[in-house]
Amino acid sequence: MARPEEKDADLEQEGGRKKNSRRRACKFCTDENLSIDYKNAGLLKYFITDRGKLVPRRLTGNCAKHQRAIARAVSRARMIALMPFAVTGK
Amino acid sequence: MAEKRLGSCRDIPGRTREYETIFILKPDVTNDVIGQVNTKIRHVVEAGGGQLLKVENWGRRKLAYEVKKQLKGIYVFFNYLGNAGLVEEVERNLHLTDTVIRYYSVKADENVDAATKTSAVTDETFANASVPGPDEEAIATGQAGARPFGDEEEEGAFDFEEAVFGKVDEPIRRGS
Numbered sequence: 265m266a267r268p269e270e271k272d273a274d275l276e277q278e279g280g281r282k283k284n285s286r287r288r289a290c291k292f293c294t295d296e297n298l299s300i301d302y303k304n305a306g307l308l309k310y311f312i313t314d315r316g317k318l319v320p321r322r323l324t325g326n327c328a329k330h331q332r333a334i335a336r337a338v339s340r341a342r343m344i345a346l347m348p349f350a351v352t353g354k
Numbered sequence: 355m356a357e358k359r360l361g362s363c364r365d366i367p368g369r370t371r372e373y374e375t376i377f378i379l380k381p382d383v384t385n386d387v388i389g390q391v392n393t394k395i396r397h398v399v400e401a402g403g404g405q406l407l408k409v410e411n412w413g414r415r416k417l418a419y420e421v422k423k424q425l426k427g428i429y430v431f432f433n434y435l436g437n438a439g440l441v442e443e444v445e446r447n448l449h450l451t452d453t454v455i456r457y458y459s460v461k462a463d464e465n466v467d468a469a470t471k472t473s474a475v476t477d478e479t480f481a482n483a484s485v486p487g488p489d490e491e492a493i494a495t496g497q498a499g500a501r502p503f504g505d506e507e508e509e510g511a512f513d514f515e516e517a518v519f520g521k522v523d524e525p526i527r528r529g530s
Contacts, residue, residue, distance in 0.1 A: 303431075340458070340460060343458045344378065344456060345378065345418045348418040348419055
């Protein structure tokens, strides 16, 4: 999925560690058919870690507006036991 | 019935609000009991001046965590129009019902013109809502179709796993 020219830009950085310079576009801004709904646990599960915590938007590429909507939707889904509050591995 | 109380300042007179209420029933209840609870809630909504828009039964699902010693539950979804005070009354009735283990209400929209909304609830669809959908095992083994919500096949056209988690492993390790 990474574009070659951006990979080159990564490699050009001297010293230090490589930075992931690829800017992800917000999926919900680019795709109008996609809506955030607390009832749709199948979609929301991509925005929580395997521990049940929210994935930060620097990793998912969500914009601030849609990250807030995701956070709200996950909170609601947790209330009706569609999603876990925490996965303890018991 | 609840006292008619004042709503929010944002409310436009003559408009209503749209609410969604989901409640979870114990997994071992019979269809008759589900029908009774549904009918009770329907009466509460209609007596409170509301209008039912949609009633769905999502079937017997596994809960994400234990609720009142239950690991499975039957999800029932109500979508309705109403005014201030109606949700309180609905939730009060659900609270009094022993077979309901969890309920949750959300305001979906406000200042809705009731004339623009059409109700999808007929006697037939309402009766169907008392029959739980196929079990998760049946869906997993391909014996039954997918549910309206909660199954990733729904979003099959869009590969979120790759889009969101494509390169996520490395940054997580870096951050910790």
